[in-house]
Amino acid sequence: MKYYRSHVLVCVDPECLQKGAHELVDALQDELVATGLIDEVQVLETSRIGGCSLGPEMMVYPEGVHYVGVTPDDVPYLVEEHFLKGRLVNKFQMPTTKVVDEELGAPTQKEVRIVLRNCGKIDPENIEDYIAEDGYQALAKVLTEMTPEEVIDTVLRSGLRGRGGAGFPTGKKWQFTRQAPGEIKYVVCNADEGDPGAFMNRRVLEGDPHSVIEGMIIAAYAIGAHQGYIYCRAEYPVAVSTLNIAIQQARNLGLLGKDILGSGFDFDLEVRMGAGAFVCGEETALIASIEGRRGEPRPRPPFPAVQGLWNKPTNVNNVETYANIPQIILKGAEWYAGYGTEKSKGTKTFALAGDLNHTGLIEVPLGITLREIIYDVGGGIKDGKAFKAVQIGGPMGGCVPAEYLDLPLDYESLAQAGTIMGSGGMIVLDEDTCMVDVARYFMDFTQDESCGKCTPCRVGTRRILEILTRICDGKGQDGDIELLENLCQEIRTNSLCGLGQGAPNPVVSTLRYFRDEYEAHIYEKRCPAKVCRSLIRYEILPDACTGCTVCARNCPVNAISGERRQTHVIDPDTCIRCGICMQVCNFNAVVIE
Amino acid sequence: MSVETKSREKILEVVNAAIEKFGAKQEELIPILNEVNRQLGYIPTEAMEEISRRLKEPKSSLFGVASFYHMLSTKPRGRHVIQFCESAPCHVVGGREVFESLKEELGLEPNETSPDGKWTLITTSCLGVCSVGPVIVIDEDIYGNVDARKVPEILARYE
Numbered sequence: 055m056k057y058y059r060s061h062v063l064v065c066v067d068p069e070c071l072q073k074g075a076h077e078l079v080d081a082l083q084d085e086l087v088a089t090g091l092i093d094e095v096q097v098l099e100t101s102r103i104g105g106c107s108l109g110p111e112m113m114v115y116p117e118g119v120h121y122v123g124v125t126p127d128d129v130p131y132l133v134e135e136h137f138l139k140g141r142l143v144n145k146f147q148m149p150t151t152k153v154v155d156e157e158l159g160a161p162t163q164k165e166v167r168i169v170l171r172n173c174g175k176i177d178p179e180n181i182e183d184y185i186a187e188d189g190y191q192a193l194a195k196v197l198t199e200m201t202p203e204e205v206i207d208t209v210l211r212s213g214l215r216g217r218g219g220a221g222f223p224t225g226k227k228w229q230f231t232r233q234a235p236g237e238i239k240y241v242v243c244n245a246d247e248g249d250p251g252a253f254m255n256r257r258v259l260e261g262d263p264h265s266v267i268e269g270m271i272i273a274a275y276a277i278g279a280h281q282g283y284i285y286c287r288a289e290y291p292v293a294v295s296t297l298n299i300a301i302q303q304a305r306n307l308g309l310l311g312k313d314i315l316g317s318g319f320d321f322d323l324e325v326r327m328g329a330g331a332f333v334c335g336e337e338t339a340l341i342a343s344i345e346g347r348r349g350e351p352r353p354r355p356p357f358p359a360v361q362g363l364w365n366k367p368t369n370v371n372n373v374e375t376y377a378n379i380p381q382i383i384l385k386g387a388e389w390y391a392g393y394g395t396e397k398s399k400g401t402k403t404f405a406l407a408g409d410l411n412h413t414g415l416i417e418v419p420l421g422i423t424l425r426e427i428i429y430d431v432g433g434g435i436k437d438g439k440a441f442k443a444v445q446i447g448g449p450m451g452g453c454v455p456a457e458y459l460d461l462p463l464d465y466e467s468l469a470q471a472g473t474i475m476g477s478g479g480m481i482v483l484d485e486d487t488c489m490v491d492v493a494r495y496f497m498d499f500t501q502d503e504s505c506g507k508c509t510p511c512r513v514g515t516r517r518i519l520e521i522l523t524r525i526c527d528g529k530g531q532d533g534d535i536e537l538l539e540n541l542c543q544e545i546r547t548n549s550l551c552g553l554g555q556g557a558p559n560p561v562v563s564t565l566r567y568f569r570d571e572y573e574a575h576i577y578e579k580r581c582p583a584k585v586c587r588s589l590i591r592y593e594i595l596p597d598a599c600t601g602c603t604v605c606a607r608n609c610p611v612n613a614i615s616g617e618r619r620q621t622h623v624i625d626p627d628t629c630i631r632c633g634i635c636m637q638v639c640n641f642n643a644v645v646i647e
Numbered sequence: 648m649s650v651e652t653k654s655r656e657k658i659l660e661v662v663n664a665a666i667e668k669f670g671a672k673q674e675e676l677i678p679i680l681n682e683v684n685r686q687l688g689y690i691p692t693e694a695m696e697e698i699s700r701r702l703k704e705p706k707s708s709l710f711g712v713a714s715f716y717h718m719l720s721t722k723p724r725g726r727h728v729i730q731f732c733e734s735a736p737c738h739v740v741g742g743r744e745v746f747e748s749l750k751e752e753l754g755l756e757p758n759e760t761s762p763d764g765k766w767t768l769i770t771t772s773c774l775g776v777c778s779v780g781p782v783i784v785i786d787e788d789i790y791g792n793v794d795a796r797k798v799p800e801i802l803a804r805y806e
């Protein structure tokens with residue numbers, strides 16, 4: 055995999071294609087080859103950049119510059135100015151330049167940014183930028199003014215809990231690791247972020263890597279470690295390269311390595327990459343993977359704090375947990391504890407996804423309600439649809455329905471509602487979502503990712519998936535719901551690691567809140583949300599159809615017949631219910647029955 | 648299948664370079680396998696044997712590791728590998744239609760390689776770019792906001 059310093063995204067939607075987007079891409083490629091920049095700048099194709107009428111258009115990252123109306127003839131000039139000389143080309147910049155970062159907008163009123171404070175503001179590849187924002191001040195303070203015990207005490211008093219999912223008090227974990235017998239100790243950063251829909255950690259690693267590095271050095275000082283590892287998933291090549299640059303720059307300034315800042319304290323850091331296995335986010339599996347083995351979890355205790363990497367005491371924390379540390383040290387435990395609720399202090403980042411007007415990253419004080427997140431921060435549900443549920447906590451979390459919109463977001467309340475805080479993935483589902491399908495979806499994921507070491511998880515998740523699939527296929531049987539409930543109980547209590555223990559949650563929570571939907575599928579062979587393919591039929595409304603033929607030309611199985619300007623008809627026996635006709639019809643003539 | 652298999656010399660060359668780069672230590676096994684997989688598109692048996700000999704690790708444990716991680720493949724893959732993101736955030740914003748269209752256009756089910764050795768279709772879990780979902784990745788090109796209609800046009804860009 056190559057590491058690029060710049061990415062150029064060219065819109066290739068029909069409108070831009072017509073204006074020569076492909077020619078633009080080719081001209082860009084040629085020019086980058088000619089100028090020798092092809093290994094540094096990557097050209098990608100994308101869509102819906104936004105200024106459709108001004109195409110062809112492109113966005114250039116990391117700057118986030120939006121260029122419009124670029125023709126192949128302009129390319130040599132643009133490449134020279136932007137990529138060789140590093141100057142923005144005003145001539146092509148989108149008028150009324152409103153550069154939108156799709157992932158991270160300006161903070162809304164309810165947000166508080168501690169972890170994300172520098173993201174999008176500083177150049178992550180320039181340590182000076184971080185230092186200008188008080189970077190490494192906390193480290194200097196710790197090394198010159200504080201004992202390791204004082205550091206641990208500060209973290210304890212801040213109330214910070216682990217942001218990797220379980221919410222274990224961070225100060226306590228550090229204390230255990232410090233007290234564990236042994237000369238050699240390690241600190242590890244869990245950057246495996248595998249929950250579908252979660253990309254908070256990626257954004258911090260790519261946007262503010264030094265905050266994580268500084269947090270890790272402070273943790274190492276507190277527990278007495280001299281070597282650390284950041285375990286990053288291989289799906290995040292940009293994060294890995296940004297981290298490596300940041301580590302090198304920190305070494306050059308004497309912030310990593312021997313005798314840090316002349317204090318006599320030694321610590322160095324290395325990035326390790328996964329190779330695609332969700333379970334490696336579980337801390338004991340992660341440790342096995344760093345050691346070069348199959349990433350299978352092992353029973354705890356012993357906890358990593360006592361016996362971790364190469365059997366030495368090891369402190370494992372999440373990216374976000376570490377990124378909070380420098381600010382806690384600088385501004386004080388009381389300042390941090392001023393945010394949040396009694397038992398859940400501080401802020402938490404979330405990745406909002408699904409049917410919301412504003413998806414992307416947010417950081418909010420704990421204790422905020424779901425309603426505030428969805429409506430005030432997330433801008434409400436798309437297309438004026440109704441809210442149905444929100445899936446929190448990833449594949450081991452659960453769905454929370456509308457009755458709980460006023461639930462304060464903290465570790466304990468979420469557990470009561472049948473879900474978990476998890477790492478911060480939040481998928482908002484509108485009224486058109488089938489909850490059985492959602493449960494099946496997550497089960498498909500966990501079933502696939504089960505490492506297979508223990509039978510309840512390996513076999514049980516497969517059984518649940520089979521049952522859910524047959525319910526969605528319209529072949530559900532009387533007794534299936536009870537069967538599901540028993541299986542869930544069995545897997546939850548008899549699995550070795552958190553994956554198996556949490557795997558039933560999406561099923562248990564949808565059964566708890568949307569049992570009627572399961573029943574409609576099983577007993578009435580009906581999918582109330584009109585999603586499950588075996589239970590629906592596509593039809594064309596004669597009154598709305600103009601006979602434009604678009605659907606017939608796009609149907610992959612030629613299930614649609616009709617003469618030009620005549621009403622078209624779908625043959626239900628040939629139709630594979632792919633939904634393409636509905637997407638392509640410009641007259642809303644295709645409906646689901 | 649006319650899927651290209653690699654010559655022995657090429658394989659040894661890649662394995663050597665990878666071991667050189669990371670060092671012949673067990674803890675470097677995953678980086679080494681990753682590198683070989685990246686260079687050759689998969690990890691041929693000859694490569695496994697050579698790595699096993701050099702790292703003094705039994706072949707069985709190497710296969711154990713290679714089969715554990717999704718990104719490592721011990722089977723040859725097509726010239727272009729298409730990864731389809733099958734995670735829920737992409738699914739709920741239209742990923743299912745895109746997937747149908749992909750399978751239809753390619754005539755492949757997940758984990759299959761086309762007989763002419765051009766395409767391999769695999770599914771992946773979330774790539775962390777959900778805000779532009781649905782997402783597909785072809786080789787190293789990421790396509791965001793894909794809709795089913797655009798699939799044939801995207802595929803046509805590859806030789």
Ligand SMILES: Cc1cc2nc3c(=O)[nH]c(=O)nc-3n(C[C@H](O)[C@H](O)[C@H](O)COP(=O)(O)O)c2cc1C
Nearest residue numbers: 216217218244247248335336337371372375552553
């Ligand atoms: C299946 C599974 C996957 C996990 N994935 C992650 C992950 O991607 N990132 C993470 O920080 N923690 C993950 N965890 C939690 C870790 O085991 C561990 O609790 C965490 O890294 C501790 O850090 P914290 O105290 O800062 O939260 C996962 C746990 C399980 C059971």
Ligand code: SF4
Nearest residue numbers: 506507508511551554
């Ligand atoms: S619970 Fe599942 S993922 Fe965890 S060790 Fe057992 S089989 Fe593996």
Ligand code: SF4
Nearest residue numbers: 599600602603605639
């Ligand atoms: S695309 Fe719509 S309007 Fe056109 S023929 Fe099909 S159903 Fe009728």
Ligand code: SF4
Nearest residue numbers: 609629630632633635
């Ligand atoms: S749903 Fe798909 S298969 Fe059925 S008619 Fe429409 S395009 Fe054809």
Ligand code: FES
Nearest residue numbers: 067069070104106
């Ligand atoms: S068509 Fe290109 S930006 Fe919309």
Ligand code: FES
Nearest residue numbers: 732737773774777
């Ligand atoms: S769910 Fe597809 S990229 Fe995240």
